[in-house]
Amino acid sequence: MTDDGTAGALADNIGYFVRALRAAGLPVGTGHLLDALAAVQQVGIGSRTDFYWTLHAVLVSRIRDREVFDQAFHVFWRNPGLLERMRSLALPDSNAPAVAPEPLSRRVADALATTAPGTARISEETELDRDASETWSASESLDGQDFESMSADEIEQAKAAIGRMQLLLKPVRVRRREPHPRGQRTDLRASMRRMLRQGPDSITLVKARNRSRPPPLVVICDISGSMKRYSRMLLHFTHTLTNDRDRVFTFVFGTRLTHITRFLRERDVDLALARVGSEVLDWDGGTRIGSCLKAFNQAWSRRVLGTGAVVLLITDGLDRDAGSGLGDEMRRLHMSCARLICLNPLLRYAAYEPRTQGMRAILPHVDEFLSIHNLDSMRDLVEALGRDRARNAKRVEEWLPMAR
């Protein structure tokens, strides 16, 4: 560790560490660095645990950053010659053993790589991919290359773009009121209070109107083998949606239905997806759409489909049960929500025709049938949700003759 280094080297290292954390997304600045230096001076560096908690106290201010800090700390302070370590990871002929005992969060790996001084930066970027390829979240980017045959780099950019997406669902009126100058109703209580402020000579009426609020959004996503290329990308998408606002519920299904909203609430996208990955047991297997939708209808529809709910059903319609019982469940689902949008990545093929039995059973009961295979289609979707229906999209009625 750094005990034997001079005070100056320690300060430099703490400085690098703070920069690494900043690159990993923690809100730490120069002020934190000065605090950290002062704190370390107070506590001393006699014990690693004390040192850890000293830095933790100063640098972590949100619970969601704890995990990132922990990983960064252990990697950074294990070996002050971090640059060499990162390089040894990258070289195929290196004798160094694989260092990360547990998968590093991609963000940490990324951030640690970029804290190295500028000269090594070019080689580092190639190293980064290598280092992270051992990890779960990066293996997804390799799978993702099929997502419109993107390179790993492009995938990263795509994820960043997804992270920036904002959903503006068409709001529904609720019965609560808010003050508004052109409101229809009079808020007597507010009027009376204002009168007290102004004096009893005149009474200004305070107007209020009904507040509006985005409706609940439910995402039901197919994660079977045939959807492999898209499902993980789509989970990034739903993670963004979940953290953007309340009342977003996400379910995934292959052979059974899993409710994953709780895991996606985790702010850090890598952690969230890792938790989903360990919780969901039927990745990349077969699909039983009918029975999974039935499970949803029975156990969840009455709990998550509130007034004006919008449902996104993401599936390619390839069903192991050949669509048996699917029609009835789709009908029930359609009746329980205000808008049911089916998203099928196969729609990217111009010549696509909904001929599978699953898709044929689904189509008569959806309001919209859209593609979801690249960023543009995601943007289209986000935009379509803000309006009554998607622009430029083929109407469901036009698909129906093909589904016969």
Place this chain on the structure above:
Amino acid sequence: MATAVYLALSLNRPLFLEGEAGVGKTEIAKVLAASLGRQLIRLQCYEGLDIASAAYEWNYARQMLEIRLAEAAGDADRDRLAADLFEARFLVRRPLLQALDVHAEGPPVLLIDELDRTDEPFEAYLLELLSDWQLSVPELGTITAAAPPIVILTSNRTREIHDALKRRCFYHWVDYPSAARELRILELKAPDAPFVLRNQVVGFVQKLRQLDLFKMPGVAETLDWCSALTQLDAVALHPAVIEDTLGVLLKYQDDIEKIQGTEAARLLTELQVEMAEAAMRMS
């Protein structure tokens, strides 16, 4: 169930009841109030429920009058008028505030029904009431209960209630009753129905609950069905009368279609065989 109610009563904690529609959650509060001889104050929740209709409201008309009177008397002291205007006598007390009042027969039973129908802000508003038995009225100060009311909250679980609220309550999941218990309920609530009919009704409903239905019939439906059959002068179940009255029991067309006709007849025969066997064993 009895334990949960006993604990809620003896430890002065709210009781939070969850369960499917029609299993008798609301009834618990009613029976509790009746048997303890307390007043039942009921707050039915709905979307958009606000303080004005749940806790208190100022009587604006009377406040206006007070202002006019003050004007007429030539009294223009603004501070005094403000203090006068927001006195307890201008306060319209809604259920939550009523529950904190002193009642001659003892603390009332406050039923907050179908809490899942409101939104989260209202739940948050309840927190102060449920833990400290007090409400804050900004213009008046804090109003504390003389004696804590007995609070029953119910939810149909159309959404999850926040943990902060659940933490303050005892929780009980109200399930469908067993055959013996349901029979006992029918005896008490529908004493007019013939004995055979009651047995058959309970048996049939219990069988229905084992099937794969979208919405299972609750106790309320059993009672309704039993009184409907009594009204039709049926002394025992037979396929035709089941067919006619299935709408009392099942409220989804899918479910009715599934049960109607052969399935109902099959269940009935099964039931008759079982009851005959039971009778044989008894004798």
